[in-house]
Amino acid sequence: MIRGLSSLSRAMMLGFVRDRAALFFTILFPLMFLVLFGGLFKDTGTSKPEVVEIGAVALFDQMPPEGRAQLDQVLKVVQNPDRNAALDQVRKGDYSAAIEQQGSTVVLHYSAQDAVKSGIVQGVLDSVVNNANLVSAGVTTPRFSLAAERVEDKSLKTIQFVTPGLLGWAIAVGATFGAAMTLVTWRQKKILRRLRLAPVRTTTIVGARVAVSIGIALVQMVIFIGIASLPYFGLKLSDYWWMAVPLIIAATLAFMSIGLLAGSFAKTPEAASAIANLIVLPMAFLSGSFFPLDGAPAWLRTVSQIFPLKHLNEAMLDVMVRGDGPGSALPAIGLLLGFALVVGSIASLLFRWDDV
Amino acid sequence: MTLTISVNGLHKSYGDVHAVDGATFDVDHGEFFGILGPNGAGKTTTLEILEGLREADSGDVTVLGRPPWPRNQALLPRIGVQLQATSFFERLTAREQINTFASLYGVGARRSDEMLELVGLSDKADTRTEKLSGGQAQRLSIACALVHGPDLVFLDEPTSGLDPQARRNLWDLLRDINGQGHTVVLTTHYLDEAEILCDRVAIMDHGRILQQGPPATLVRGLDAPTRISVESGQITVAEAQSIVDDAEVEDDGVSLTIATRTPAQVLSTLADRNAMRGLAVRGATLEDVFLNLTGREFR
Numbered sequence: 001m002i003r004g005l006s007s008l009s010r011a012m013m014l015g016f017v018r019d020r021a022a023l024f025f026t027i028l029f030p031l032m033f034l035v036l037f038g039g040l041f042k043d044t045g046t047s048k049p050e051v052v053e054i055g056a057v058a059l060f061d062q063m064p065p066e067g068r069a070q071l072d073q074v075l076k077v078v079q080n081p082d083r084n085a086a087l088d089q090v091r092k093g094d095y096s097a098a099i100e101q102q103g104s105t106v107v108l109h110y111s112a113q114d115a116v117k118s119g120i121v122q123g124v125l126d127s128v129v130n131n132a133n134l135v136s137a138g139v140t141t142p143r144f145s146l147a148a149e150r151v152e153d154k155s156l157k158t159i160q161f162v163t164p165g166l167l168g169w170a171i172a173v174g175a176t177f178g179a180a181m182t183l184v185t186w187r188q189k190k191i192l193r194r195l196r197l198a199p200v201r202t203t204t205i206v207g208a209r210v211a212v213s214i215g216i217a218l219v220q221m222v223i224f225i226g227i228a229s230l231p232y233f234g235l236k237l238s239d240y241w242w243m244a245v246p247l248i249i250a251a252t253l254a255f256m257s258i259g260l261l262a263g264s265f266a267k268t269p270e271a272a273s274a275i276a277n278l279i280v281l282p283m284a285f286l287s288g289s290f291f292p293l294d295g296a297p298a299w300l301r302t303v304s305q306i307f308p309l310k311h312l313n314e315a316m317l318d319v320m321v322r323g324d325g326p327g328s329a330l331p332a333i334g335l336l337l338g339f340a341l342v343v344g345s346i347a348s349l350l351f352r353w354d355d356v
Numbered sequence: 357m358t359l360t361i362s363v364n365g366l367h368k369s370y371g372d373v374h375a376v377d378g379a380t381f382d383v384d385h386g387e388f389f390g391i392l393g394p395n396g397a398g399k400t401t402t403l404e405i406l407e408g409l410r411e412a413d414s415g416d417v418t419v420l421g422r423p424p425w426p427r428n429q430a431l432l433p434r435i436g437v438q439l440q441a442t443s444f445f446e447r448l449t450a451r452e453q454i455n456t457f458a459s460l461y462g463v464g465a466r467r468s469d470e471m472l473e474l475v476g477l478s479d480k481a482d483t484r485t486e487k488l489s490g491g492q493a494q495r496l497s498i499a500c501a502l503v504h505g506p507d508l509v510f511l512d513e514p515t516s517g518l519d520p521q522a523r524r525n526l527w528d529l530l531r532d533i534n535g536q537g538h539t540v541v542l543t544t545h546y547l548d549e550a551e552i553l554c555d556r557v558a559i560m561d562h563g564r565i566l567q568q569g570p571p572a573t574l575v576r577g578l579d580a581p582t583r584i585s586v587e588s589g590q591i592t593v594a595e596a597q598s599i600v601d602d603a604e605v606e607d608d609g610v611s612l613t614i615a616t617r618t619p620a621q622v623l624s625t626l627a628d629r630n631a632m633r634g635l636a637v638r639g640a641t642l643e644d645v646f647l648n649l650t651g652r653e654f655r
């Protein structure tokens with residue numbers, strides 16, 4: 001029963017590893033997206049506005065040290081005694097605003113280019129001026145105070161969001177294409193027929209392909225998590241990230257069943273690849289692999305529920321980065337296995353050993 | 357002698373096409389048996405039924421004493437199959453290829469190397485199969501069919517598409533294999549190949565077996581005239597005609613050809629007249645047998 005399993009797996013694995021195109025599309029290509037998304041949108045939060053101080057602004061310079069420290073947390077202040085040069089820098093967008101003091105009036109020069117930053121600068125300056133006014137009026141303990149706290153760090157950083165999604169997509173590509181291409185090329189090249197004439201069980205042949213696909217998926221997982229965890233990208237896994245392993249195994253089976261179905265209809269590898277693409281690409285978009293679907297219309301989100309990738313992505317997000325417990329992945333695992341069973345059964349009904 | 361294959365009244369249709377239409381034949385143990393006929397004669401379908409790839413519509417088929425259909429796990433290790441297309445796993449070397457097949461039959465790697473040696477591919481063991489020439493790929497495919505030491509080997513047009521030298525090399529290999537006690541069943545559309553290799557042949561056309569027997573017997577049974585030709589200009593057509601009564605003479609200006617059923621007298625007369633320059637004597641071939649059976653040229 002085990003005879004042939006390891007040698008067939010080995011033959012398939014060697015065939016995969018030596019196929020540069022397959023290696024590229026299942027590992028390197030999704031990884032490029034990870035590097036791209038993870039790198040591009042690394043700092044999605046608004047950075048500190050930079051402000052030019054023209055000459056001396058007594059209001060800033062005479063602030064008590066603790067006040068000045070608070071100010072430096074929200075604004076970056078740069079000195080430039082040349083008024084024209086400073087205003088020019090603001091016009092070009094190098095700085096968000098320029099500040100000068102004329103007597104008791106603090107003048108703020110800003111451009112409307114970045115409304116968010118100039119808004120912040122106005123607000124900050126307003127409060128600085130108000131504070132100064134209060135102090136000069138003798139109010140040292142204001143009745144009301146505002147305590148502002150940032151919550152951004154507790155929400156998902158880009159890398160946290162894109163790693164599970166892109167990993168899911170990579171696994172979908174690998175398992176779907178792997179199953180479809182093996183089926184079609186082995187049928188076309190009569191390898192299936194040759195195997196049928198050898199004392200091997202059909203389950204052994206299928207088992208070998210499943211073992212190879214799961215192996216590839218787990219390697220993809222290791223590579224993705226490894227790269228995303230580099231300090232540059234800064235992926236932080238939550239406690240139960242390892243629940244992604246059974247999830248990925250179940251999802252691999254589901255994607256393979258899609259591939260087998262595509263392979264049952266296709267006669268040539270080209271057709272198989274086209275059909276698989278036609279399924280995998282829309283599925284990846286609708287499953288939130290590339291961008292969140294929160295803004296999508298409700299009907300689209302309902303449609304996306306039929307895709308196994310959607311459930312894999314959601315469940316991986318939950319256990320890998322959102323810190324949900326291991327039990328949270330179980331419904332998704334059940335769904336994925338059910339999908340694999342149903343679609344796999346249909347594919348096995350359509351299975352043909354031969355072209356004719 | 358025990359029967360290795362027994363086929364009785366085999367029928368197989370695809371829709372309206374009778375691919376095999378009542379074939380009956382036996383193959384003895386240790387025999388080199390050829391099924392020959394033009395493309396579309398039903399050879400491959402017959403072979404596929406014997407291998408257990410297809411179910412016969414009707415008729416009795418036993419291979420090594422068992423029915424090959426449905427897929428018989430006990431039978432499979434005893435037969436070796438070389439398919440018409442060289443079906444190899446992608447991107448594997450010759451050695452990896454044969455090792456994979458060997459392990460499917462529970463055979464060790466040492467035997468694989470022996471087989472590569474036997475088919476003369478030891479120096480190509482680490483070459484990917486995609487890079488092998490047609491003849492090398494064909495030999496590897498035969499090695500894969502033989503790696504588990506089967507009692508019975510099926511070869512489906514093993515030399516098609518090969519150059520003459522590669523064909524001859526392969527013939528030597530096939531004769532050796534048969535000499536080692538493997539029963540060989542081969543389909544071919546090369547009549548010369550069947551004549552050289554096979555102990556017995558069955559001539560097929562339109563799904564029927566027209567005649568079977570040892571090639572020499574079939575040819576002799578034809579009672580076809582022997583064709584004797586010499587260089588033109590040594591003897592006139594009229595002179596040639598007068599040597600024997602049944603002589604049919606043609607002279608195309610290059611050769612003068614005499615067709616006769618009494619070649620001895622013609623040859624001695626030609627020798628007497630010293631007119632034997634460029635002598636060639638050609639008996640009938642399987643091609644003539646086919647022509648006689650079907651009334652049309654083989655190809």
